[in-house]
Amino acid sequence: MKRDSRLSSVLHALLHMDAFGRPMTSDELAACLSTHPVVIRRTMAGLRDAGFVRSERGPSGGWTIACDLAAVTLLDIHAALGEPALFAVGNRSENPACLVEQAVNAALDDAFDAAEALLLQRFATVTLAALAADFRQRFARHQPLKGTPHA
Amino acid sequence: MKRDSRLSSVLHALLHMDAFGRPMTSDELAACLSTHPVVIRRTMAGLRDAGFVRSERGPSGGWTIACDLAAVTLLDIHAALGEPALFAVGNRSENPACLVEQAVNAALDDAFDAAEALLLQRFATVTLAALAADFRQRFARHQPLKGTPHA
């Protein structure tokens, strides 16, 4: 079952935009994510509509962050992407007439609902600012001062 | 992102087999699940290898339950299916060189690992016997005694 990596992708794009200092074009972002610029535009459309980024046309145009990174969480980004399904496993059918299947669905729904609640709660606790800070920390460790031994 | 419904399907099949009284052929199971008998054989192969069901060839052959339903949980069934991926959302790539992506992956992995642990824990608490009991209860409610008003 192939995974939807749009959440991962847009987070990646947002952190690059944050670090870039000026608007990034779809072409530049596409290069970062090794994909096609049109895919970038498609994927970012939801974030633009939600007001998390701004896109501008024409020369010196491109994508810029339009929100406070400390005020936006992974949950917000997930919502801006249209709340895609989180689970790769699910019921054969919803609202089945078969009582056997109703029993199976009820049991699975219980478990998945609990896991989904936890996952979304976790998403809500991670801000984009926290991600950016984690990136900067990794960056600092990755390029230590001259002479500092690598851990 | 289409969902993997094999877990749901095999549970459905197991409950039908449990209620059936004699071996069910792949054709009969396929009719229950509106699919193809070869798909049934493929899907049940893991459960057979794990010893949860037995298949017998020839006339009057077919599939039978070969375990104590009270001793087998959804977690065991999930394992017998090869522990397919539970999440439809995931990282763009594992072990990326890009530090931005490393930070994104770390955050997402944290959240998904927690949700996965909870989900598997839930799976471990649900036995096939509990599912069968739930089905029987639904069945009793569905065909109440004559004169009993429907709830």
Added chain:
DNA sequence: GCGAATCGTAATAACTGAAGTTACATGAAA
């Protein structure tokens, strides 16, 4: 033993949804 029923499984086809690509329209800046 023979024939029918049934599973086992490999190979292939058909279907599906996502991603990539092309094409062209729109808007902004110099």
Added chain:
DNA sequence: TTTCATGTAACTTCAGTTATTACGATTCGC
């Protein structure tokens, strides 16, 4: 006005899943 950039529809490609076909192996009843 030309150029750079996004917006978006249409189309193509690709990968993964499921359905189907085909045929072999095993078991039962006669």
